Each structure stands twice: as structure tokens, then as C-alpha cells.
Amino acid sequence: MTIQFQKDLVNINDLSNEHIEYLFKVADKMKATIENKEKGVLCEGKILATLFYEPSTRTRFSFESAMHRLGGSVIGFSSTEGTSVSKGETLADTIRTIANYVDIIAIRHPNEGSARVASLYSKVPVINAGDGGHQHPTQTLLDLYSIQLRKHQLKGLNVLLSGDLRFGRTTHSLSIALARFGANLFFASPPGLEMPDYIIHTLKEEYNLTPGIANDIREYIHVSDVIYMTRVQRERLGEMEYLQYRGSYVLTNELLKSAKPDAMILHPLPRVDEISKEVDDDPRALYFEQAYNGVPMRMALIATLLGVEK
Ligand code: CP
Numbered sequence: 001m002t003i004q005f006q007k008d009l010v011n012i013n014d015l016s017n018e019h020i021e022y023l024f025k026v027a028d029k030m031k032a033t034i035e036n037k038e039k040g041v042l043c044e045g046k047i048l049a050t051l052f053y054e055p056s057t058r059t060r061f062s063f064e065s066a067m068h069r070l071g072g073s074v075i076g077f078s079s080t081e082g083t084s085v086s087k088g089e090t091l092a093d094t095i096r097t098i099a100n101y102v103d104i105i106a107i108r109h110p111n112e113g114s115a116r117v118a119s120l121y122s123k124v125p126v127i128n129a130g131d132g133g134h135q136h137p138t139q140t141l142l143d144l145y146s147i148q149l150r151k152h153q154l155k156g157l158n159v160l161l162s163g164d165l166r167f168g169r170t171t172h173s174l175s176i177a178l179a180r181f182g183a184n185l186f187f188a189s190p191p192g193l194e195m196p197d198y199i200i201h202t203l204k205e206e207y208n209l210t211p212g213i214a215n216d217i218r219e220y221i222h223v224s225d226v227i228y229m230t231r232v233q234r235e236r237l238g239e240m241e242y243l244q245y246r247g248s249y250v251l252t253n254e255l256l257k258s259a260k261p262d263a264m265i266l267h268p269l270p271r272v273d274e275i276s277k278e279v280d281d282d283p284r285a286l287y288f289e290q291a292y293n294g295v296p297m298r299m300a301l302i303a304t305l306l307g308v309e310k
Pocket of ligand 1: 056058059060136268
């Protein structure tokens with residue numbers, strides 16, 4: 001390893017731009033090992049714990065796939081049922097216990113700040129796999145990597161983040177990272193689901209970036225190099241509020257007529273109804289390729305935090 005990383009990845013700002021560019025290079029190597037069907041050995045004898053207090057398909061499976069592809073093993077849970085959390089065990093005590101059994105932990109939890117708490121009680125590296133409506137830094141890494149692979153740059157790109165920006169944790173960490181790399185940001189969300197003020201404030205005060213803000217994707221779709229859609233975060237809204245927003249924005253082939261011919265359409269997934277299924281056949285629809293990139297990027301991150309990447 002040529003540059004020093006912090007023990008944990010909790011917040012995207014735990015990584016500098018240099019760290020992220022380094023991870024792009026390692027992910028390229030990991031991608032090649034997957035595509036060449038090479039047997040991974042870097043993490044032989046190492047164990048990853050995936051502690052998922054909230055549902056997940058991509059993040060948990062791609063972390064587990066990544067560790068298996070590195071030659072390591074995985075233990076963990078996909079819900080707290082069947083664990084001592086259901087008997088009232090605290091997060092701190094669970095982490096202090098699990099950290100004795102494994103070499104690295106990936107945790108998803110409904111409470112904002114939970115991954116930071118976990119990192120403070122863990123003697124092994126902790127990776128935030130999503131903490132409530134706060135951040136999802138490994139999603140940000142694979143989002144940045146997906147854009148870099150196609151566009152070969154981040155600086156100067158026009159990136160439109162659309163949908164539930166209030167609770168869409170992927171957009172919080174992504175907007176900070178994109179600002180750091182010099183991208184231009186545009187936010188489109190229904191009234192009530194706007195990007196939190198603290199993010200807008202941080203973008204302005206720390207990165208001198210004033211994002212374009214609209215309630216309708218039409219306002220910026222024609223100038224966007226990347227169109228990043230997100231679903232309404234039902235699990236963080238009351239049912240009445242969810243029903244109010246459900247279906248209130250949908251990306252369709254008709255809307256995409258005004259998009260750039262080389263725009264990238266991304267989505268962290270799962271998709272509900274905010275991207276019409278007809279869009280899947282558009283060559284600009286890259287959200288499944290994006291999800292695939294989660295494996296080499298998480299391989300890169302695990303190997304790097306464990307200090308076994310050469
Ligand atoms: N993108 C993402 O976090 O998806 P999952 O909820 O399926 O892990």
C-alpha cells in the first residue's frame with residue numbers, strides 16, 4: 001500500500017481525493033481478476049462480518065461476493081431476528097463482541113451516526129454500508145468509479161441528482177464527493193424532499209459550489225452528463241407522506257428525448273417506479289452495470305483497509 005488510509009470508512013470525507021483515485025486503480029485490478037476468473041488469495045484466512053440491521057440486496061451481496069472473490073470468508077446477519085439484538089443488546093456491545101471474531105466489519109443500520117459509534121467500539125476496521133438517511137460512502141465509491149470508467153473524469157461534469165434527496169443517503173455522500181472533484185451539481189426533487197440544508201451549506205461554504213435547484217427534472221436534464229435517479233425512501237417516511245410522493249416523478253423515454261446522447265443514467269437501486277421499465281433498453285441506462293461495479297470497488301476497499309493489497 002503506497003498511501004495511508006484511516007482504520008474505518010464511515011463518512012466519505014474519511015477518504016481524500018487521492019485515496020479515492022487510488023481505490024479506482026485497485027478496483028481496475030480487481031475487475032481484471034474477476035473477468036479473468038482468477039482465484040482470489042489476498043484475503044485468505046480473513047473474515048468479514050456483514051451486520052445488516054436494515055434490508056439490502058446489492059450492498060450486502062456485493063460485500064460478500066467481494067470477500068469471497070478475495071479468498072476470504074463471511075459471517076453476519078441480514079436482519080436482527082435471531083440475534084441478541086432482539087434481546088436488547090446494544091450496538092456497542094454487539095460490535096465489541098463481533099470484533100473479536102472477525103477482521104473487518106460492514107454495517108448497515110437505520111440510525112444516523114451508528115457506523116461512527118460502531119467504529120469507536122471496534123478494534124477492527126468498520127465500513128459504513130448505510131446509516132439511516134445520512135451517508136452511504138461505499139455506494140459513493142462505486143458511483144464515482146462508474147462515472148470515471150465511462151467519462152474518464154469527474155471535474156467539470158454536470159451531474160443531476162433527482163428524487164428523494166432529503167432521505168436519499170447515497171446522494172448526500174455523492175454530492176460532497178463530486179463537489180470535491182470539481183463537478184457541477186443540479187438537484188431536482190419534489191417540494192418536501194429537497195436536499196438537506198446542511199449539505200447545501202457545506203457545498204457553498206467548503207467547496208464554493210452553488211448547486212442548481214429545481215422541483216422538476218426537466219429543468220436540467222438537457223445539460224446533464226449524468227442523470228442520477230433515486231426512489232422515494234418509504235422506510236423513512238410515514239405511509240401518508242409516502243403515498244403523497246409515490247409516482248410524483250418518473251424518468252421516461254419521452255423525457256430522455258431532451259437528454260444528451262452520451263448522458264449516463266444511474267440509480268443506486270432498488271428502483272421502484274421512478275425509472276420507467278422502458279428506459280432499461282436505452283443504451284444510456286447504466287444502473288445494472290453500476291451495481292456490478294460495486295464488487296470490484298468493495299474488493300478494493302476491503303483489501304486496502306486490511307492492508308493486504310499489493
Ligand atoms: N444501493 C443499495 O444500497 O442497495 P441495497 O439497499 O439493495 O443494498
